[in-house]
Every structure is written in structure tokens, then in C-alpha cells.
Amino acid sequence: MVHINERDFDTMSVLIEGLSDAVSLRCLAQVPFYLHPNLKLVSHTWRTALQSQELFKAREELGSQEEFLCVCAYEPENLWQLYDPLHDIWMTIPVLPSKIRHLAHFGCVSTGGKLFVLGGGSEDVDPLTGDQDVSFATKEVWSYDPITRNWSQCKPMSVPRAMFACCVLNGKIIVAGGFTSCRKSIAHAEIYDPEKNTWVSIPDLPFTPNSACSGVVIGGKMHVVHKGFSMVQVMGKPCDGWMVKDYGWLHGPMAVVEGVLYVMSHGLVYRQETEKQKLVISAYEVRKRIGSAMIGLGEDIYVVGGVIGPDRSNRDITPTSDIDVLTVGSERPAWRQAAPMSRCRGTILGCTKLRI
Incomplete structure (x- = not known):
């Protein structure tokens, strides 16, 4: 009670x-x-x-909690929207109050009913010096509470990060790898306890190529994937450290649906097993979109926003608010369109799920 x-x-x-x-x-x-x-x-x-x-x-x-998509796109600046899949509507939340213009390359996750935005920086170049490192990566951490509709600053990470892996395990946030500047990658990893507002260092990544990385949780374990490399680093419990596996996974946007990994590669969507792939469907409808996000929600894969690149008939780059949905568990998977974002459009800078 x-x-x-x-x-x-x-x-x-x-x-x-x-x-x-x-x-x-x-x-x-x-x-x-x-x-x-x-x-x-x-x-x-x-x-x-x-x-x-x-x-x-x-x-x-x-059991009346609902799951939403949280999306931040390049336009407008630092604005987040929530998507309600049951009612096919978008809601706008207050602008993220970071002082960094067009915050990008950050990590975003949710836990305990709150949205967290971690690290990242701006791609803007200092007009006087041409230096991009001034705000390329930061330590800052923000949380958004949908109950009070307020953003709050949390304890910052121990080092600045951009383009890093970020996941939630057992209610705690793990960050690993990434860059502290546009020239320097790091192996450092740490874990955040939202209830205590504390960060603690955990074992470093054993494999640290000079590449952006991302993280997915499968089977209760965090998997860190580096762009352009076949090695996957896996951790179940922080005290156990990392294992390096060469699964030969396909490269491309990834989404986890009901514990299964799906990858969009070369215009096709595959169900990715540990060391093999199974073709699910063509992604012809969405393959022309650059900078979109791919995420699993319920039984569906959502492909969100992005820009439509130039082709023979159109040389312009057009930001889009379109949302395409694929129910991977159906007997005959087919793409359908959901309501487009009502405010945001263009390259997706952050996309995660939020349970309220």
C-alpha cells in the first residue's frame, strides 16, 4: 500500500x-x-x-507506468521531446539549461523515472583560435524529473567525456571510454549511483582504440562496441571487470528489442546473434536518412529523425521529423509511420527510453 x-x-x-x-x-x-x-x-x-x-x-x-521515447535533435537547440507510443503523440519538456550551445556527443539514459544527460560538448569551433577542444567534452551531468518538470545538475563525472558508452545496470549508470578532447581517447570507466549522487571508478576498458564507442545491455551485461572494430567488451558486474570478445558483429545503428540485438547494416535490418546474423527486412524506406536514431521500445524498432541526404533529384540536405516503426516480432514485419516529432527535427543527438 x-x-x-x-x-x-x-x-x-x-x-x-x-x-x-x-x-x-x-x-x-x-x-x-x-x-x-x-x-x-x-x-x-x-x-x-x-x-x-x-x-x-x-x-x-x-502497473500503470508508461514507457516513452526521449529525443533530442539538432533543431531546435537543446530541446527534448517525449513520445507516447500508446497515444501516438509528442510532448515537449523544458529546454536543457546547459550553457553549451547545441550540446552533442553526450550519453543519455534513464533510471528511477528520470532522464539523465551526461557529458558531451559542442562541435562549434572557437572563431578566434580555431580550437574545437574548448567545449568538445565536459564532465557535467543533468537529470530531468518528469514529476516536477525540472532539470537538475548532478555530481559531475571525474573526467570530461564525449562519444562514449553509457548504459544502466541494476539502476546505476555506467560510462566507459570515449574522448576527453577531439584528439585523445580514454579507457577510464566509472559508475554513478543516482540515489547517493556519487561516482566511483571501476576497471578501465582493456581495449581502447581511437574510436567513438557506444553501449548496449543484453542479458544483464553491458556491451561496449567501438565503431570500425570487431572487438566487443563485456561486463556483468563492475567488480568482475571487462572481457574482450570478437563476435564479428555487423556495424551500424543498433537497437535491443526484448533482449535481442538488431542491427541496420547496408540498408538491411538483421537479428544479431552472438556470432551469426539473420536477415529480418529491408530498410529501404529509411536507408536514405543520415543521422537518425534507432532504438527498441516494446516489441518495436523506432527509426527517428535524421536528415535526407542529397541524391540525383535533390542536391539539398533536408532535416526530417519522420518516425518509422518496425514490429520485429510479427510474422510479416513491415515498416509503418508514427506521428512525426512536433518540434524537433534533423540529426538526432540523443535518444533513450523513459519509464514513468
Whole structure:
């Protein structure tokens, strides 16, 4: 049973006439998240309830939590949107208050009902010196709380990072590899505890090519993949360190759907087993988009945004807000379109899932 904080709910008896505090809160917990802004207009009491941790604990207890996509694109600057797949709608959240213009090459994950944006920097070049390293990588960490609709700064990482691997294991955030400047890659890895707001170093990556890397979680283990290299570094428990495996995985955008890895390579989508691949479908519909994001949500793969590159009929580069969806578990997988992003467009700088 969810416990009510009496200091927050001193007028809960009139939240819903004729119902107890606990029952009223459980009723509100069943309301879809996209309707919350409207419900907050009903009364001060309702606003307090809808911004309470107790409400979201009730959503978890009742199994009424919802999964959203969190997306940040190049346009407009530092703006994030949430996509609700059940209602096929987009919601805009407050602009990330970083002082860095067009923050890019960051890590983004979610845990504990919050969105986290870590590291990254700007691709802008200093007009006086031509130096790109001034803000290429940072230590900063931001969290967004959808309950209060506020961004907060968290304890920074121990070193600046850009183009690094970032994943969540057992509710904690692990970052590894990447670059501290546009010329220097690192092997350092560390783990963040959101509840304690602390960072602790863990074993370094044993294999550190001068290449951008990304991370995926499969089977409860973090897998670090370096662009252009076949070696995959795997870690289950931080205390056990890393294992280096040569799986011969295909290279390209990756998405994990229900624990299975899918890769888009050379215009085709493959189901990637440990050391073999199985063709799923052609990605002809989306192959012309550059800088899009590919992510798994539920039983689906989403290909989000990007730019349409020049071809024989059009020499311009066109930013897009399009979303293409593939249900990989169906007998005959086929691409379909979802509602396009309502505000964002162009190259996708960050894309992750958020459970609220």
C-alpha cells in the first residue's frame, strides 16, 4: 500500500469527493501521463498530488507506468521531446539549461523515472583560435524529473567525456571510454549511483582504440562496441571487470528489442546473434536518412529523425521529423509511420527510453 505524506496532502480528503486519500491517489495513478497537464488545472490539491512521489509510487504498484521515447535533435537547440507510443503523440519538456550551445556527443539514459544527460560538448569551433577542444567534452551531468518538470545538475563525472558508452545496470549508470578532447581517447570507466549522487571508478576498458564507442545491455551485461572494430567488451558486474570478445558483429545503428540485438547494416535490418546474423527486412524506406536514431521500445524498432541526404533529384540536405516503426516480432514485419516529432527535427543527438 502506498503511504501518503500528510504534509503534502493536508487537503487530500477533498481530492475526490467521497473517496479516501489512498483510493483517490490510486484513481489518479491510472490516468495517462499526457493528460496530467490538464488535470493540474483542476485545483491546487490535484496539482500537488500529480507532482508527488507518492503518485508515481502508486503507478509502479498498480502497473500503470508508461514507457516513452526521449529525443533530442539538432533543431531546435537543446530541446527534448517525449513520445507516447500508446497515444501516438509528442510532448515537449523544458529546454536543457546547459550553457553549451547545441550540446552533442553526450550519453543519455534513464533510471528511477528520470532522464539523465551526461557529458558531451559542442562541435562549434572557437572563431578566434580555431580550437574545437574548448567545449568538445565536459564532465557535467543533468537529470530531468518528469514529476516536477525540472532539470537538475548532478555530481559531475571525474573526467570530461564525449562519444562514449553509457548504459544502466541494476539502476546505476555506467560510462566507459570515449574522448576527453577531439584528439585523445580514454579507457577510464566509472559508475554513478543516482540515489547517493556519487561516482566511483571501476576497471578501465582493456581495449581502447581511437574510436567513438557506444553501449548496449543484453542479458544483464553491458556491451561496449567501438565503431570500425570487431572487438566487443563485456561486463556483468563492475567488480568482475571487462572481457574482450570478437563476435564479428555487423556495424551500424543498433537497437535491443526484448533482449535481442538488431542491427541496420547496408540498408538491411538483421537479428544479431552472438556470432551469426539473420536477415529480418529491408530498410529501404529509411536507408536514405543520415543521422537518425534507432532504438527498441516494446516489441518495436523506432527509426527517428535524421536528415535526407542529397541524391540525383535533390542536391539539398533536408532535416526530417519522420518516425518509422518496425514490429520485429510479427510474422510479416513491415515498416509503418508514427506521428512525426512536433518540434524537433534533423540529426538526432540523443535518444533513450523513459519509464514513468
